[in-house]
Amino acid sequence: MTAMFEHLDRASLATTPTALEQGPIVGGGARLWVKRDDLTGLGGGGNKARKLEFLCGDALRAGARALVTVGAAQSNHCRMTAAAGARLGMEVHLILAGDGPEAAAGNQLLSALFGAQLHFTGAAESHWGELEIAREALTDQLTDEGLQPYSIPIGGSTAIGALGYATGFVELLEQCAGQHVTPSAVVFTSSSGGTHAGILAGRAALSAAGWAVPDVIAIGVAKGVNKGSPNVTDLANETLDLMQLPGVRVDPSDVEVDGRWIGNDYAVPTEAGDAAIRWAATNGGWLLDRTYSGKGLSGALGLADEGRFGHGNVVFIHTGGWPALFAADGIPA
CATH class of the missing domain: 3.40.50.1100 (Rossmann fold)
Structure with a gap:
């Protein structure tokens, strides 16, 4: 099969x-x-590794040099995207709900350890529309800078994912x-x-x-x-x-x-x-x-x-x- x-x-x-x-x-x-x-x-x-195999495969096919994605303050998807970027040698930018903590813990700590750049929006956890707007804005900015980002919506929830x-x-x-x-x-x-x-x-x-x-x-x-x-x-x-x-x-x-x-x-x-x-x-x-x-x-x-x-x-x-x-x-x- x-x-x-x-x-x-x-x-x-x-x-x-x-x-x-x-x-x-x-x-x-x-x-x-x-x-x-x-x-x-x-x-x-976590489950996102399965999605990221296909999302990152598509990103590499497209010649992307960076991954951009978005999620809650303690997003598992963002943590695993950061790990995927580390594995594949790609820059990773994470758009996160809430404000930056004094000391990172949990998924934020691991995401930073994997080398991702964390961008806190101040948005509430459930305000997904606001978070997606921030993802699109950062994707446009990185594109203008010539970074060729591959942008992934919340949860990697596309047909490819x-x-x-x-x-x-x-x-x-x-x-x-x-x-x-x-x-x-x-x-x-x-x-x-x-x-x-x-x-x-x-x-x-x-x-x-x-x-x-x-x-x-x-x-x-x-x-x-x-x-x-x-x-x-x-x-x-x-x-x-x-x-x-x-x-x-x-x-x-x-x-x-x-x-x-x-x-x-x-x-x-x-x-x-x-x-x-x-x-x-x-x-x-x-x-x-x-x-x-x-x-x-x-x-x-x-x-x-x-x-x-x-x-x-x-x-x-x-x-x-x-x-x-x-x-x-x-x-x-």
């Missing part, structure tokens, strides 16, 4: 395949499995087959929609090839900015076009986003998310963060408690984010 990706430009950045680990029985009687995309290897690991999770979903189902695991559902965290679109593209490609495919459930973590059904559908179909599968389509009815575990806003911790972080640490030795994976697992556990998965197998894709724990004020015991 990997032949559909061989014609695409790709930089070697991620350590794959990542492990598929068996977890405990969860509420409702389902068996939890954890896809360890927190262990993709690049700059502390989504290819990373089209390949990732194929990898996951091949792994499930090899381990004799038949998942009834795959659950993951979603904000900007690129991971979701890629997973749906991979799912559609496998279904067209005759594979039995599980339900795909995104746990939304960004109020007002999580891409809705038409946006994810369009992005998934653009990804399928890049895979040279124009006859294979994703329908809006394939898009399921459960937003009940967002809480007050994006990047604002929740009691359920903190409980999921503690549960993961004590039940599997897995490290989650408070913005993404903690809320995502809280959704997966909540759905299990509701009986969504019955007594079947459910896979949670651990998208990473643990470095942000070291910038947190502390998780209540």
Whole structure:
């Protein structure tokens, strides 16, 4: 199934395949499995390594000498873009929400360590439009300076970036087959929609090839900015076009986003998310963060408690984010 990706430009950045680990029985009687995309290897690991392989491949093809991207103050995507630039010898500029701290911690510390230049906007975490305007302005400035920047939107959520999770979903189902695991559902965290679109593209490609495919459930973590059904559908179909599968389509009815575990806003911790972080640490030795994976697992556990998965197998894709724990004020015991 990997032949559909061989014609695409790709930089070697991620350590794959990542492990598929068996977890405990969860509420409702389902068996939890954890896809360890927190262990993709690049700059502390996380799901963005998969996207960046294709984004950076495209950047190198275009002759870019710098990468520009944007995110929250403790953006995992920005941290991993900084690491990709270090690996590939490219200058990296990061547009970040909030104001510059007195002392960098968490993802900011790692981004600076990787050599990235951090540009703080003062914008609120959830004001993505304001952050994107700043990215475009800096991209224009660097272009005028002759730097040939390759500009990446929030989360790397383009069709090119989504290819990373089209390949990732194929990898996951091949792994499930090899381990004799038949998942009834795959659950993951979603904000900007690129991971979701890629997973749906991979799912559609496998279904067209005759594979039995599980339900795909995104746990939304960004109020007002999580891409809705038409946006994810369009992005998934653009990804399928890049895979040279124009006859294979994703329908809006394939898009399921459960937003009940967002809480007050994006990047604002929740009691359920903190409980999921503690549960993961004590039940599997897995490290989650408070913005993404903690809320995502809280959704997966909540759905299990509701009986969504019955007594079947459910896979949670651990998208990473643990470095942000070291910038947190502390998780209540």
